Amino acid sequence: MTEVSVAKEDVAATGDLVVLKSVNKHFGALHVLQDIDLTIARGEVVVVIGPSGSGKSTLCRTINRLESIDSGAITIDGKPLPDEGRELARLRADVGMVFQSFNLFAHKTVLENVMLGQVKVRKADKKQAEEKARALLDRVGVGTQADKYPAQLSGGQQQRVAIARALAMDPKVMLFDEPTSALDPEMINEVLEVMQQLARDGMTMIVVTHEMGFARSAANRVVFMADGRIVEQSAPDQFFSNPRSDRAKDFLSKILHH
């Protein structure tokens, strides 16, 4: 175990993990992603923020190729995203994704949700997969819910299970697409705390969120998007206290004063 983590830290010292180079994407006539250049270093936590419809979800989804791109290049850990097929499936397993609407498998128990990818994709032994699943569920604070079905859990609990499900694949990077937007206010913090802990543990994270508290405390960088472009990016404190672009100023004034 220690050998593995030491080896991981050695690698962690070097290099960019996710690189997008002049990525363009259209939905019909709509140019959703326009010349996106974005580099995320290993261990970095990047918060993506911007008005609704600016392309944040699409950006996330191109990174594990749930959406294909029209031009440009995306590489993960030095490897370009392959076309649909076995190669792509393998790469997706290395990219964890957490959705706004949780998307836990409704016909499987919480435990089975966290075991499925390990057993079917990583070909892990059932027994070991279960141990790991239980440990992860404990880590996100829902260990006692293991045998329930998703519909029996609160939204906050479901989202924490979804995080455990993604972590079970030992991903190199985690994508979060507005993970707390579908939650009742009193459940937001329990999910953010798990994410904060993850960030402290050194996970590389791309997080679409409007939770400024999270951005200030956990993010290394804030990326502001509008109309399919990255308009500005800077350190969280600088971005929130002193945004440079008019678009960002305008947007921040809206979310700050509701």
Added chain:
Amino acid sequence: MFDFLEGYDLLGAFWTTVQLTLLSAVGSLIWGTLLAAMRVGPVPLMRGFATAYVNIVRNIPLTVIILFSSLGLYSTLNITMGSEVVKTSNFRLAVLGLMLYTAAFVCEALRSGINTVPVGQAEAARALGLNFTQVLGLVVLPQAFRAAVGPLTNVLIALTKNTTVAAAIGVAEAAYLMKEMVENEAQLVLISAIIAVGFCCLTLPTGLFLGWVAKKVAVKR
């Protein structure tokens, strides 16, 4: 009153009906599932084939399909389904015809089930690194089947009644026996009533049982 029944194998005839139903049901469930998988799959050729199959087959009268099995496959092409005995051969051809026909309806029932599964379920499965077959087999279809128990029950009940068409190619099931009795006996109303009750004995419990199953396996969201 029921004396005339002597000399007729009523139970045997209904047993043939049950066999026709069960064998065609299993066959059409398998073939219908494959068709549904093709219809939602990524290969255009398979999608086109499955769509065309469903649209053509469900618009042809079953009688025509059964007669084609017998006249086309057996008499013309001499396909005997592995038996030289005419009776057995006809039974198997009837199962084949019923299976091919019913599969189109199974496919549509399943597709309605697939439509109840939110797209997020398949996306989450893909995001984990599952391939297309795994996404379908482990996540989408298990939920689709649960949602489709109701529609599939209707298909099964229709299939049970549709087996009577096999009489057209001489399979000695319930309707065939009925025709035979009607030709030789005087109690026409009673004969029809007996056959009708017989079918109800098959279909009503099936409907009740599967209705219970549908509630039991329903996916809570």
